[in-house]
Amino acid sequence: MKLNIAVLAGDGIGPEVSDQAIKALDAIALEFDHKFSFNYAKVGGAAIDEYGDPFPQETLELCKTSDAILFGAIGDPKYDDAEIRPEQGLLKMRKELGLFANIRPVKAFDSLLDKSPLKAHLIKDVDISIYRELTGGIYFGKKEVSQDGNYASDLCEYSKKEIERLAHLAFKAAKTRRQKVTLIDKANVLETSRLWRRTVTELSKAYPEVKLEYLYVDNAAMQMILNPKQFDVILTENMFGDIISDEASVIGGSIGLIPSASIGDKYALFEPIHGSYPEATRKGIANPIAAILSAAMLLEHFGLFDEAEIINYAVEKSLKLGITTPDLGIKHEEISTSKVGDFIADFI
Amino acid sequence: MKLNIAVLAGDGIGPEVSDQAIKALDAIALEFDHKFSFNYAKVGGAAIDEYGDPFPQETLELCKTSDAILFGAIGDPKYDDAEIRPEQGLLKMRKELGLFANIRPVKAFDSLLDKSPLKAHLIKDVDISIYRELTGGIYFGKKEVSQDGNYASDLCEYSKKEIERLAHLAFKAAKTRRQKVTLIDKANVLETSRLWRRTVTELSKAYPEVKLEYLYVDNAAMQMILNPKQFDVILTENMFGDIISDEASVIGGSIGLIPSASIGDKYALFEPIHGSYPEATRKGIANPIAAILSAAMLLEHFGLFDEAEIINYAVEKSLKLGITTPDLGIKHEEISTSKVGDFIADFI
Ligand SMILES: CC(C)[C@H](C(=O)O)[C@@H](O)C(=O)O
Ligand SMILES: CC(C)[C@H](C(=O)O)[C@@H](O)C(=O)O
Numbered sequence: 001m002k003l004n005i006a007v008l009a010g011d012g013i014g015p016e017v018s019d020q021a022i023k024a025l026d027a028i029a030l031e032f033d034h035k036f037s038f039n040y041a042k043v044g045g046a047a048i049d050e051y052g053d054p055f056p057q058e059t060l061e062l063c064k065t066s067d068a069i070l071f072g073a074i075g076d077p078k079y080d081d082a083e084i085r086p087e088q089g090l091l092k093m094r095k096e097l098g099l100f101a102n103i104r105p106v107k108a109f110d111s112l113l114d115k116s117p118l119k120a121h122l123i124k125d126v127d128i129s130i131y132r133e134l135t136g137g138i139y140f141g142k143k144e145v146s147q148d149g150n151y152a153s154d155l156c157e158y159s160k161k162e163i164e165r166l167a168h169l170a171f172k173a174a175k176t177r178r179q180k181v182t183l184i185d186k187a188n189v190l191e192t193s194r195l196w197r198r199t200v201t202e203l204s205k206a207y208p209e210v211k212l213e214y215l216y217v218d219n220a221a222m223q224m225i226l227n228p229k230q231f232d233v234i235l236t237e238n239m240f241g242d243i244i245s246d247e248a249s250v251i252g253g254s255i256g257l258i259p260s261a262s263i264g265d266k267y268a269l270f271e272p273i274h275g276s277y278p279e280a281t282r283k284g285i286a287n288p289i290a291a292i293l294s295a296a297m298l299l300e301h302f303g304l305f306d307e308a309e310i311i312n313y314a315v316e317k318s319l320k321l322g323i324t325t326p327d328l329g330i331k332h333e334e335i336s337t338s339k340v341g342d343f344i345a346d347f348i
Numbered sequence: 349m350k351l352n353i354a355v356l357a358g359d360g361i362g363p364e365v366s367d368q369a370i371k372a373l374d375a376i377a378l379e380f381d382h383k384f385s386f387n388y389a390k391v392g393g394a395a396i397d398e399y400g401d402p403f404p405q406e407t408l409e410l411c412k413t414s415d416a417i418l419f420g421a422i423g424d425p426k427y428d429d430a431e432i433r434p435e436q437g438l439l440k441m442r443k444e445l446g447l448f449a450n451i452r453p454v455k456a457f458d459s460l461l462d463k464s465p466l467k468a469h470l471i472k473d474v475d476i477s478i479y480r481e482l483t484g485g486i487y488f489g490k491k492e493v494s495q496d497g498n499y500a501s502d503l504c505e506y507s508k509k510e511i512e513r514l515a516h517l518a519f520k521a522a523k524t525r526r527q528k529v530t531l532i533d534k535a536n537v538l539e540t541s542r543l544w545r546r547t548v549t550e551l552s553k554a555y556p557e558v559k560l561e562y563l564y565v566d567n568a569a570m571q572m573i574l575n576p577k578q579f580d581v582i583l584t585e586n587m588f589g590d591i592i593s594d595e596a597s598v599i600g601g602s603i604g605l606i607p608s609a610s611i612g613d614k615y616a617l618f619e620p621i622h623g624s625y626p627e628a629t630r631k632g633i634a635n636p637i638a639a640i641l642s643a644a645m646l647l648e649h650f651g652l653f654d655e656a657e658i659i660n661y662a663v664e665k666s667l668k669l670g671i672t673t674p675d676l677g678i679k680h681e682e683i684s685t686s687k688v689g690d691f692i693a694d695f696i
Contacts, residue, residue: 087536117573118465138486138504143539150508152543156486157501186587188435191491195500221595222603225465225573239534243591247569255570 001302002035006066008043008059011086012276013286013337014072020288020341021070021295024314027348028299028307039066043093044086044276045076054089055096063097063267068298071271072291077278086276094134098264101166102132102241103173103297104273106228106248106258111319115253115328123228123251129177130234130248131170132241134262136162137192139238158192158237163199169263170235171207180232182213184220184240196237217244224248249273256287256327259294261301268301270294284336287325289315292344314347349650350383354414356391356407356441359434360624361634361685362420368636368689369418369643372662375696376647376655387414391441392434392624393424402437403444411445411615416646419619420639425626434624442482446612449514450480450589451521451645452621454576454596454606459667463601463676466573471599476579477525478596479518480589482610484510485540487586506540506585511547517611518583519555528580530561532568532588544585565592572596597621604635604675607642609649616649618642632684635673637663640692662695 007022009015022038029036041059048054054074063069074086093099108116108123116123141155174181183200185193197214204212215223217240223230224247236244249255255274262269272290280286296311317323322330323343355370357363370386377384389407396402402422411417422434441447454476461468489503522529531548533541545562552560563571565588571578572595584592597603603622610617620638628634644659665671670678671691 085536091537117467117470119467122465139537141501145539145543149543149546151505152539153489153503153505154538154540155501155503157499160498186590188433189439189487190502191493191500192502195493195497198497218590218594221569221591222598225595225598240591242534242566243569243588246566247573247595250570250573 001304003037003068003302004066005036005038005298006062006069007038007040008063008069009040009072010044010074010276011046011076012073012278012281014044014074014276016282016284016337017272017286017288017291018070018072020337020344021291023341023345024292024311024348025295027345028311031348032304032307034304043071044074044089045079047089048079048084048086052084054084054086055092060096063093068301069267069269070295070298071269073272073274073276075276075278091139094262095140097267097269098135099262099267099269100133100135100162101169101263102134102260103263104130104132104245104248104258104260106130106245106251108252109257109316109319111316112253112328117250118225126228126251128228128231128234128248129173130236130241130245131166131173132236132245133162133166133238137238156190156192156239158195160195160199163196164203167200167203167235170233171204171210174210174233175207178232179209180211180213182215182220182231182234184215184217184234184236184244186217186240187214188216192237200235220244221247245273254287254328255290256325257289257293259290259297261294261297263301268298270298270301284338285326286337287327288337288341289318289324292341310348311344314344317347318343349652351385351415351650352413353384353386353646354410354417355386355388356411356417357388357420358391358422358624359393359424360421360626360629362392362422362624364630364632364685365620365634365636365639366418366420368685368692369639371689371693372640372659372696373643373646375693376659379696380652380655382652391419392422392437393427395437396427396432396434400432402432402434403440408444411441416649417615417617418643418646419617421620421622421624423624423626439487442610443488445615445617446483447610447615447617448481448483448510449517449611450482450608451611452478452480452593452596452606452608454478454593454599456600457605457664457667459664460601460676465598471576474576474599476576476582476596477521478582478584478589478593479514479521480584480593481510481514481586485586504538504540504587506543508543508547511544512551515548515551515583518581519552519558522558522581523555526580527557528559528561530563530568530579530582532563532565532582532584532592534565534588535562536564540585548583568592569595593621602635602676603638604673605637605641607638607645609642609645611649616646618646618649632686633674634685635675636685636689637666637672640689658696659692662692665695666691
């Protein structure tokens with residue numbers, strides 16, 4: 001298979017972890033006789049530096065002419081109080097590319113069970129797939145500030161269509177998994193949540209083999225810790241998804257392990273869920289696993305399941321052997337970001 | 349001291365746990381020569397049954413003429429799909445009584461460390477006080493549904509004044525504690541969050557001894573599990589407070605242990621944070637500790653610190669001796685809701 005991949009490495013540790021994902025993809029291409037070509041563009045703080053825009057036209061063009069996007073991380077403290085901020089690039093990119101579905105797998109790796117803040121028996125075999133709506137809700141509704149600056153508002157809005165297109169993906173995924181979808185909302189308070197409930201309940205009839213459950217977001221925040229094994233596919237709106245998926249990311253013991261896919265009708269982007277971690281930049285201590293697993297999600301997206309499987313297997317191997325960056329605290333010798341990448345690429 | 353206390357026991361297990369709180373208050377009155385009188389009114393499903401309104405005028409009147417309100421729990425599955433729902437009573441009550449500050453202490457009891465889903469070393473000595481805004485934000489902004497039902501919206505709004513009055517309480521509390529306030533928001537996305545940041549940053553200058561930190565809500569949801577000891581006072585808006593405080597409630601091993609106070613300029617209400625737990629109603633298995641600790645918060649509110657201290661001490665004693673309801677799973681013999689209440693009252 002031939003794939004043109006846009007690499008938007010972004011800020012902080014973004015470039016160094018993306019490099020390891022590319023190594024893994026190169027190894028796969030070699031092994032399976034695929035042709036992956038990589039083209040680079042700026043995003044986030046790196047793009048503000050160069051273009052004064054965190055998601056410049058050049059970058060948008062490259063994304064639109066590529067088959068997939070490999071994304072690193074975004075965020076730079078030097079822009080913390082600036083008018084134009086790196087995160088705006090992320091939101092603009094999601095919206096302009098129509099990446100409405102953010103998919104995050106949450107798993108507990110056996111070799112890392114004791115790294116989790118949760119007790120091992122609660123998390124062993126946890127396997128959750130979170131479907132978060134990514135281009136609507138309070139993120140993109142009208143925002144206002146009064147002239148005197150003493151009042152502000154954010155509008156949360158949803159249409160049935162926006163809910164349906166994501167819900168279909170979630171139910172389809174559930175069919176291939178443990179046949180359960182949990183809708184997380186706040187239907188006892190929010191009108192948008194009631195729209196989610198109505199829409200998803202109606203649509204669920206087309207998937208009779210899938211069980212639909214409802215959970216208020218406050219309760220979900222508890223259940224995620226008390227009994228994460230109860231979840232199979234989670235379906236939720238943008239802001240609740242942001243909170244619940246980050247909370248869920250602690251289960252596996254490290255946020256440095258969780259990849260994600262952001263999918264739209266036309267484009268697809270793959271990125272680790274961790275941030276740009278500025279303090280770690282260019283120290284060789286950033287964990288590349290989440291970026292490498294994002295590359296595996298990219299392969300799956302194109303139906304290259306065997307290839308993805310090999311990456312996943314190589315990652316498990318590296319964890320089992322303790323070939324990991326210091327954040328996982330497995331071995332005492334220091335193993336760098338790029339050493340982990342090399343091990344995984346060699347293994348492939 | 350003479351106190352007129354309105355008892356709004358509400359639905360499900362509300363009445364039985366409230367009874368235990370009253371026992372404790374009666375014991376305190378006897379011991380310290382106070383006069384506490386209790387007057388009862390309906391709220392929630394119980395009030396819909398009788399008045400067709402989850403927060404009827406009679407109940408409002410009683411609240412307004414009382415010194416404090418002891419609240420049980422609200423929610424009844426039989427109204428799940430009804431037009432008028434029990435939770436509306438809760439929101440109406442908060443708004444009409446101006447209860448803008450919801451305060452929830454989160455502690456890990458030493459005798460329950462092994463009941464927590466989190467590892468003991470992470471939670472030992474956790475002592476957090478959450479200040480959640482309770483009468484604003486997306487809970488009370490304008491809600492809309494399109495005529496065809498295919499679009500819905502909820503408006504999140506805040507004014508500087510709403511933020512300031514809560515922030516002052518949080519900073520004052522921090523002064524008497526470990527001098528740290530963590531503001532939880534989503535200032536990288538929401539205009540209202542940026543208003544919170546500006547307002548709280550400005551106001552913090554009046555409390556130079558208190559350290560102010562900022563945390564995005566998604567990161568906060570992780571930090572609460574990874575390292576809850578970092579928190580002293582948490583300050584946040586209504587919806588984020590709902591989610592984060594419920595998440596935090598798992599730390600102590602049981603939601604049945606966490607009391608809360610909802611305070612306004614004129615009125616003050618005290619309630620366990622758990623819900624009405626319909627499946628447990630009248631089985632004698634509901635944990636009364638949260639309700640009893642809410643009574644202790646009531647006493648503190650009126651400056652009766654010694655009295656509150658004794659209740660807290662009695663609760664710790666009951667936990668240590670294993671005189672607890674089955675949910676805590678400490679002893680094998682079954683000890684009922686009212687036996688726990690009796691033990692605590694006798695101890696006092
Ligand atoms: C950086 C921020 C705007 C973003 C979000 O809230 O969506 C991030 O937290 C994420 O989850 O990708
Ligand atoms: C019942 C519900 C409306 C309420 C809320 O969201 O405020 C509850 O979760 C709470 O925290 O008191």
